[in-house]
Amino acid sequence: MNRRIYLSPVGNVVEETLTVTARFISEMFGFDAVRHTSFPEPDFAFDVRRGQYSSTLILQNLTKVCPPDAVRFLAMTEADLFIPMVTFVFGQAQLSGKVALVSLARLSQDFYGLPGNNDLKIHRAWKEVAHELGHTFGLVHCRDRSCIMSLSTEILQIDLKSEDFCQGCWAILSEELAAQNVAFRRGHLEMRNKVVETPR
Amino acid sequence: MKMQWEILVVDDEEVMRESLVAWLREDGYGVDSAASGRDAIERAREKDYAIYFIDLKMPGGIDGIETMMEVKKIRPEASIIIITAYATVDTAISAMKEGAQEYIVKPCNPKEISILVERIINVKNLQLENTILRQKLAKRYSFRDIISKNPKMQDIFELVKEISSLKSTVLVQGESGTGKELIARAVHYSGDRASKPFVSVSCAALAETLLESELFGHEKGAFTGAVAQKKGKFELADGGTIFLDEIGDISPKLQMDLLRVIQERTFYRVGGTEELTVDVRVIAATNRNLAEAVAAGTFRDDLYYRLNVINIQIPPLRERREDIPLLVRSFMDRLSHELGKETDDITKSGLKLLIDYSWPGNVRELENAIERAMVTCKTRVLTDEDFAFLEQNGSRKQAWNVPDNLPLQEVEKRVIVATIKRTGGNIKEAASVLGIDRSTLYDKIRKYEIER
Numbered sequence: 001m002n003r004r005i006y007l008s009p010v011g012n013v014v015e016e017t018l019t020v021t022a023r024f025i026s027e028m029f030g031f032d033a034v035r036h037t038s039f040p041e042p043d044f045a046f047d048v049r050r051g052q053y054s055s056t057l058i059l060q061n062l063t064k065v066c067p068p069d070a071v072r073f074l075a076m077t078e079a080d081l082f083i084p085m086v087t088f089v090f091g092q093a094q095l096s097g098k099v100a101l102v103s104l105a106r107l108s109q110d111f112y113g114l115p116g117n118n119d120l121k122i123h124r125a126w127k128e129v130a131h132e133l134g135h136t137f138g139l140v141h142c143r144d145r146s147c148i149m150s151l152s153t154e155i156l157q158i159d160l161k162s163e164d165f166c167q168g169c170w171a172i173l174s175e176e177l178a179a180q181n182v183a184f185r186r187g188h189l190e191m192r193n194k195v196v197e198t199p200r
Numbered sequence: 201m202k203m204q205w206e207i208l209v210v211d212d213e214e215v216m217r218e219s220l221v222a223w224l225r226e227d228g229y230g231v232d233s234a235a236s237g238r239d240a241i242e243r244a245r246e247k248d249y250a251i252y253f254i255d256l257k258m259p260g261g262i263d264g265i266e267t268m269m270e271v272k273k274i275r276p277e278a279s280i281i282i283i284t285a286y287a288t289v290d291t292a293i294s295a296m297k298e299g300a301q302e303y304i305v306k307p308c309n310p311k312e313i314s315i316l317v318e319r320i321i322n323v324k325n326l327q328l329e330n331t332i333l334r335q336k337l338a339k340r341y342s343f344r345d346i347i348s349k350n351p352k353m354q355d356i357f358e359l360v361k362e363i364s365s366l367k368s369t370v371l372v373q374g375e376s377g378t379g380k381e382l383i384a385r386a387v388h389y390s391g392d393r394a395s396k397p398f399v400s401v402s403c404a405a406l407a408e409t410l411l412e413s414e415l416f417g418h419e420k421g422a423f424t425g426a427v428a429q430k431k432g433k434f435e436l437a438d439g440g441t442i443f444l445d446e447i448g449d450i451s452p453k454l455q456m457d458l459l460r461v462i463q464e465r466t467f468y469r470v471g472g473t474e475e476l477t478v479d480v481r482v483i484a485a486t487n488r489n490l491a492e493a494v495a496a497g498t499f500r501d502d503l504y505y506r507l508n509v510i511n512i513q514i515p516p517l518r519e520r521r522e523d524i525p526l527l528v529r530s531f532m533d534r535l536s537h538e539l540g541k542e543t544d545d546i547t548k549s550g551l552k553l554l555i556d557y558s559w560p561g562n563v564r565e566l567e568n569a570i571e572r573a574m575v576t577c578k579t580r581v582l583t584d585e586d587f588a589f590l591e592q593n594g595s596r597k598q599a600w601n602v603p604d605n606l607p608l609q610e611v612e613k614r615v616i617v618a619t620i621k622r623t624g625g626n627i628k629e630a631a632s633v634l635g636i637d638r639s640t641l642y643d644k645i646r647k648y649e650i651e652r
Contacts, residue, residue, distance in 0.1 A: 083222075084220075085220045085304075086312075087309055088310065092219075140225070140226055140227060141226055153309065
């Protein structure tokens with residue numbers, strides 16, 4: 001049975017970020033997380049007027065190159081993403097689909113004029129990765145503000161929510177994973193100890 | 201209580217449309233999309249969306265505002281959110297005047313969309329909850345389409361349940377418009393005869409010979425025009441219930457015939473020789489005081505006693521004013537659907553006016569007043585001004601000079617003649633204006649020999 005989640009950078013992404021995220025995905029969702037092809041900077045999706053990249057166009061392109069044996073296909077980028085209706089998005093995913101995209105641009109302290117903190121950036125990235133992959137497994141936004149599936153429209157909301165699914169979302173996710181014959185390992189709780197504490 | 205509210209996103213730009221659809225789906229809403237105003241209108245006809253996101257500028261065909269107005273015609277309850285760019289904010293504000301609930305300027309802060317939709321959905325959930333609670337309240341105080349929390353009416357409901365499966369004759373008494381036929385139907389449909397026919401006859405609407413033929417049927421050739429055999433209402437009601445409205449108005453001969461049917465359960469068709477047997481429960485109704493008619497010798501006492509086995513006296517509306525708010529809500533709910541009007545509320549002062557009014561035509565007059573007010577009302581809320589015609593009627597009565605030496609019956613006759621003339625001979629409308637039942641009006645037309 002196919003049990004791989006593929007992970008690709010779109011444009012330049014620090015290799016270590018990809019490596020630890022792959023491990024995180026594997027621990028969290030129980031699939032093998034495999035580093036996949038690097039894609040060039042997404043110039044085709046650049047909107048000159050907004051100075052940002054169209055998340056929808058990148059996602060459309062990724063769908064075309066999604067490996068056929070992929071359970072899920074996750075791409076990470078340093079590009080600042082947008083959809084036409086809103087000023088920015090932290091990421092975008094196909095609800096109950098295969099492809100998800102996460103932007104690291106606004107997860108970095110530098111973006112807010114603060115001293116850089118790579119561990120914190122990775123920590124935030126994991127939450128976003130779990131959130132977007134959660135959408136691909138059919139989960140919608142959760143009203144529980146501490147649940148990883150709650151909607152985050154500000155960086156503070158990402159920092160404040162836990163890196164875990166609430167019981168309701170966990171039940172739906174584990175049902176979905178069980179259907180694909182994968183045990184929900186929840187090993188990410190051990191992983192959490194390896195990164196810095198979230199600033200209060 | 202919570203329900204899945206559906207959203208329709210209308211935009212000609214695919215990326216814009218699909219990204220907003222995806223965003224809303226991630227929020228857990230059921231979302232469809234339409235690529236043009238025409239497509240949106242088609243979809244509105246097929247499905248009841250709670251919220252429409254409509255882009256203001258859509259090239260070719262119909263634009264956002266036109267789309268909104270068409271959708272509003274089909275789905276007046278829908279909430280419309282106009283999507284606009286900074287350059288067209290002014291137009292979006294005019295769209296609000298045309299009925300848009302909100303407008304959103306793109307690109308907006310990500311949290312704005314979710315907050316906006318959540319706010320609208322919360323209001324819709326509250327409206328739904330309100331509707332359900334009102335329905336529950338109406339159900340609690342209703343019995344077979346009759347709404348009342350009045351203790352006397354509640355006693356009647358209990359009595360109806362108790363007697364529904366008996367065969368005993370029932371006499372329903374009450375003023376015009378109190379709902380005598382509704383009570384008769386409640387008796388029939390609550391009992392063992394519910395699956396059998398309920399046949400209603402207005403005894404005042406027909407001349408004596410016609411009524412006789414109507415009740416008992418006739419044989420071919422029984423009289424001029426009897427070209428074929430015809431079954432009467434008693435035969436048609438076999439196994440079920442016959443409701444004889446305005447029983448106080450029937451002739452002495454028919455009183456005797458009826459007595460025979462009720463006693464023997466047998467009768468002859470007009471011009472017939474074969475004795476027919478039926479199993480019919482008789483429920484009679486009148487707005488007259490039959491006991492007085494018996495005392496005056498105009499109504500047979502033996503028939504009166506046969507009819508009056510179970511007596512139900514319906515109180516007039518002025519004696520159960522506590523029911524007026526419930527009835528008003530019930531009529532408004534029904535009429536808003538029937539008339540396709542958005543009017544769904546009434547001000548406190550409007551309701552007070554209705555509670556204080558005397559309602560000589562009882563519940564029927566109240567229903568007519570609500571319908572008339574809703575037809576002319578231009579807003580969602582009925583006010584006391586919408587019921588000005590009730591006050592006008594009242595003041596007209598006060599200002600009216602009572603003619604000298606005019607018998608009361610002559611006054612009634614003149615009022616009826618004038619009303620029929622004003623309604624162009626429309627008896628239904630004239631009865632409504634006079635606040636009396638059609639059969640009562642027919643009775644009075646015959647009594648005063650009024651030409652129509």
